[in-house]
Amino acid sequence: MSDQPSDPSERTRRRRVRPQWVFPIVLGLVGALVGIAGYVWVADPNDSGSQATTTATSQPTPTTRADAVSVAVYKKIQPSLVFIETRTTGDDGALGSGVVINEQGQILTAMHVVRNATAIKVTFADGTESAAQVVSADPEHDIAVLQTETGPQVIVPAVLGGGVRIGDEAFPVGSPFGFVNSITAGVVSGLNRSIGRQDGSGELDGLIQFDAAVNPGSSGGPLVDRNGQVVGIVTALANPTDRNVFIGIGFAVPIATASGAAGGPER
């Protein structure tokens, strides 16, 4: 075995440099990206209905196939989605996502979405807007819980799911680049993944790796399973270039970890 590439432990040590290429996926509103946020304010967060122009049909079109799972998934999670905007000192703030998790209207999101925020604004799926405060935080797992001043007309907490298996369908829902409440589809690529933190302070461990598209602004949104239950909170993407965009590898904090961070047995 002396011709092995090297001694593992040695290589491990040598290689445990902080990976520069794993990004938290909050969308910062500075510099060249300012233009992007224009969509945020013009888009209707409650656009889950069918579009206006739906009747063009050139001939009878019996729908013979069952709906995609993702239609039901979106319908189930949609009322619980929130879009988050923050203001921070010294720049324009950030955009992220979140999900309502209890009858008090508390919102689970990623800690890095609200880090250093001097003001947090939440838009519920029904269009209701409210200021919000961080009531609980678990920086170790990049999780925060928000409480809003005003709730939506009807609070619809998401159903929290259990664990996932490799290969399970996975649907992140959030607001990449301010395209509010976007759903994407993929599968769980791996479990128990570790990635370095952006700030260099150690690692995020125990993550779900998935291949559904997430991008800046997706952070904090729910990762939903095929039953419409929240199995994780979206936290990061991997990209070895200096560009913080999706290339097929996203990460979420498992819901058990995230909801534990939220504290309290009632969850």
Place this chain on the structure above:
Amino acid sequence: MSDQPSDPSERTRRRRVRPQWVFPIVLGLVGALVGIAGYVWVADPNDSGSQATTTATSQPTPTTRADAVSVAVYKKIQPSLVFIETRTTGDDGALGSGVVINEQGQILTAMHVVRNATAIKVTFADGTESAAQVVSADPEHDIAVLQTETGPQVIVPAVLGGGVRIGDEAFPVGSPFGFVNSITAGVVSGLNRSIGRQDGSGELDGLIQFDAAVNPGSSGGPLVDRNGQVVGIVTALANPTDRNVFIGIGFAVPIATASGAAGGPER
């Protein structure tokens, strides 16, 4: 609410800068990309059959699972696909995609594929090639209709579908980078999206957002639903970097809008 990040209307105004990062996805044949088009001419547009080397099997392999929806989707749309090449003054032209929409063999595509074209060449799915002219255009919605001089041996118009819902399966079919008649699979991520036009002249509105891969050369191709019906015409992708490649966010003009642009009740 004075601690809200800002007054929405003000921020809206401030942020409504034209997003530089939404690209029409025609493939321009200039500069470093010239080499790419080599594939265009060597690839067989009629390659929908099974490959030559299909019999390697190490043991009996009963196919116990039903086919993927996308197999039937591709079979249904394939005869209606067209590959578009243009020549323009001053550069090498462009590559794009399109779909046959009526018995006259007229082709629906994206306006920006044929913009400034001095000559348009269409290759039908059966390999038939023909010159084509723009007979109708709706620049407002980035839609054009082409008429060819020669049709394919058998004209097979695509079936135009109705509206889509968020979460519906979505299959764009086109020729990214000249990989002729490629199908990719994803879901509808959002509806009624607005993006800035590349030329700065306002916005494209009412778009379907999807997460199936599209790239330069995909423009003008059909977005197909799980029943094999055309529900949109592919028009753009979002990428905040200066690179015009897919990162998980594509856009299509809804078919009702596109076919309205084609004009005429007969469609």
Place this chain on the structure above:
Amino acid sequence: MSDQPSDPSERTRRRRVRPQWVFPIVLGLVGALVGIAGYVWVADPNDSGSQATTTATSQPTPTTRADAVSVAVYKKIQPSLVFIETRTTGDDGALGSGVVINEQGQILTAMHVVRNATAIKVTFADGTESAAQVVSADPEHDIAVLQTETGPQVIVPAVLGGGVRIGDEAFPVGSPFGFVNSITAGVVSGLNRSIGRQDGSGELDGLIQFDAAVNPGSSGGPLVDRNGQVVGIVTALANPTDRNVFIGIGFAVPIATASGAAGGPER
């Protein structure tokens, strides 16, 4: 037809420049990427089990929907997966993937994963590590066969499948950026594709094009169909920028071609 963009044969000749943008997807361990490999050694290659934290459920959650195909696909292929690390003269070596194909424990991988390797280390799915040698190579098709000194406790050869059709589901499994044994999901986008070789020596022909995410480190891994059978060996991705990351277009050598390269009727 004199107004056609050009004479095809002439354009073909002119355009058949080597595309710089198709990358073999081995992960080289040099320069800025050194840090990435840290994951390799800390991740448990045998992490296919459920994660530790799987019981958080806020209410009864009957699973009413059938499992995703990809769960069964992963379970079936997982015991046959291998993770490959090499050492080469003058740099830190490379990372790739492979799959066990017979009772002798021989491993099918991409030739470019082991090119110029002075030492090859293989980690089986059960965690067993062994040195390996190249026993057969087909550079023409970018295929190599490895024999290890030590096998896993139980050798589980993958079942090799037959051909694929456009639209068929396709699941590449490998170790992108050292995220060991990741599965991603997509469909076959096209068949019989040709791409230029990185070293300029002609083309790779007859390839399967797919839209499931692959990245550096995925090379040599199996492309698996919905029955869990190996239908190809992952070899490259297309990206017109100078960044070797996934944008929606991956390529695999069909298994018939690859297993022919492995030699021997017994396969």
